[in-house]
Amino acid sequence: MNIRRLFERHYPSLVWYLHGQLGDRDLAEDLAQEAFVRLIDKPPREPDSWLYVVAGNLARDAQRREGRRSRHLAIVDAEGRAPDAPDPAPSAEAAMCSAEESALVHDTLAMLPERDAALLVMRADEISYREIAAAIGVAPASVGPLLSRAQQRFIRALGSRAEQRGSDARASG
Amino acid sequence: MREHPAEGELQALLDGELTSARALVVRAHLVRCASCRARTNATRDTAAMVNALLRRSTPKVDSASAWARLVVRSGGRAAKVRRGPAQWLSAVGLALATAALIVMMVRVSRSITGTDAFALVREAQAHPAQALLRDACCSDHDGGDRPDDGLLTLSSVGEKVTVVIVYEDVDRSGTFTHGDIVRYVSTIPNGTPVAHSAR
Numbered sequence: 100m101n102i103r104r105l106f107e108r109h110y111p112s113l114v115w116y117l118h119g120q121l122g123d124r125d126l127a128e129d130l131a132q133e134a135f136v137r138l139i140d141k142p143p144r145e146p147d148s149w150l151y152v153v154a155g156n157l158a159r160d161a162q163r164r165e166g167r168r169s170r171h172l173a174i175v176d177a178e179g180r181a182p183d184a185p186d187p188a189p190s191a192e193a194a195m196c197s198a199e200e201s202a203l204v205h206d207t208l209a210m211l212p213e214r215d216a217a218l219l220v221m222r223a224d225e226i227s228y229r230e231i232a233a234a235i236g237v238a239p240a241s242v243g244p245l246l247s248r249a250q251q252r253f254i255r256a257l258g259s260r261a262e263q264r265g266s267d268a269r270a271s272g
Numbered sequence: 273m274r275e276h277p278a279e280g281e282l283q284a285l286l287d288g289e290l291t292s293a294r295a296l297v298v299r300a301h302l303v304r305c306a307s308c309r310a311r312t313n314a315t316r317d318t319a320a321m322v323n324a325l326l327r328r329s330t331p332k333v334d335s336a337s338a339w340a341r342l343v344v345r346s347g348g349r350a351a352k353v354r355r356g357p358a359q360w361l362s363a364v365g366l367a368l369a370t371a372a373l374i375v376m377m378v379r380v381s382r383s384i385t386g387t388d389a390f391a392l393v394r395e396a397q398a399h400p401a402q403a404l405l406r407d408a409c410c411s412d413h414d415g416g417d418r419p420d421d422g423l424l425t426l427s428s429v430g431e432k433v434t435v436v437i438v439y440e441d442v443d444r445s446g447t448f449t450h451g452d453i454v455r456y457v458s459t460i461p462n463g464t465p466v467a468h469s470a471r
């Protein structure tokens with residue numbers, strides 16, 4: 100196992116995933132480091148997805164320890180309750196500049212249920228369905244449907260978040 | 273296939289994650305069904321956009337520093353687990369990690385003790401190819417009428433900062449040694465002239 104290569108490939112995504120879960124960049128880096136230390140202590144068979152599993156567990160432990168409420172908002176908790184934004188995808192993407200975009204994407208990810216966020220980040224990190232399935236504890240055949248739904252939720256949440264930012268900006272400016 | 277495939281199945285098809293038999297069935301359906309072809313395109317666009325947004329927004333991480341931190345945190349094991357035909361390469365890698373680590377130690381320590389500073393210099397001396405050490409000893413910087421103030425700068429290859437250590441050459445060895453008093457440690461971006469004033 101080439102730790103350095105695993106580190107180069109997954110560390111930024113892990114930090115980002117944890118940052119989304121915890122809302123604290125320093126803590127996110129700390130826990131991502133801890134995940135790698137554990138990987139070195141006891142190398143798993145499938146390190147790519149294993150790192151996400153451990154990172155998720157560490158995040159939950161940290162939240163419990165610090166009595167922090169999970170920052171998941173209810174906006175996209177149930178699809179039915181999501182505010183209906185009429186297909187925001189093309190306009191939302193076109194309207195954003197990069198720094199603003201990163202912040203928006205980050206906020207959106209933090210709003211999603213933990214499993215959705217994990218799925219999306221792992222997929223963007225090009226982890227296979229089989230490994231994703233093992234990481235989140237579902238059958239491999241379920242990954243496609245779950246991923247597809249997570250993507251829809253992400254787009255909807257992104258749209259409503261962008262809209263909210265827009266109206267916040269108008270209200271303050 | 274009588275029923276239209278669900279979005280999740282189209283997603284799996286696009287990701288190359290359907291079994292070959294199932295992929296064949298779904299593809300056969302797509303040939304005949306225009307609405308599912310349109311859905312497949314929409315699914316592809318959505319996935320591409322989400323992945324692009326996520327990848328673009330992944331924060332920039334100073335991976336050399338993060339790696340050096342991991343090397344420290346794992347007690348050096350992160351750099352040692354690497355095996356294989358290019359083993360000589362890992363020696364170079366370890367040395368480079370050490371170079372990054374020298375700077376990291378300074379970055380992460382809020383207050384550096386004389387012992388830390390000395391360890392830092394020892395680390396640099398042990399890896400002369402990775403660190404550039406300049407020890408100017410001694411002159412009278414503090415107005416104590418004694419030329420016992422040393423100024424040591426330490427840069428690591430490929431790093432953007434230089435560590436500056438101002439010390440008092442207590443043992444009059446003419447160089448920075450363990451018994452000397454560290455007056456001041458700081459870092460400066462490379463290329464910035466070092467002010468020759470101790471405090």
Ligand SMILES: [Zn+2]
Nearest residue numbers: 276277305308
């Ligand atoms: Zn169809």
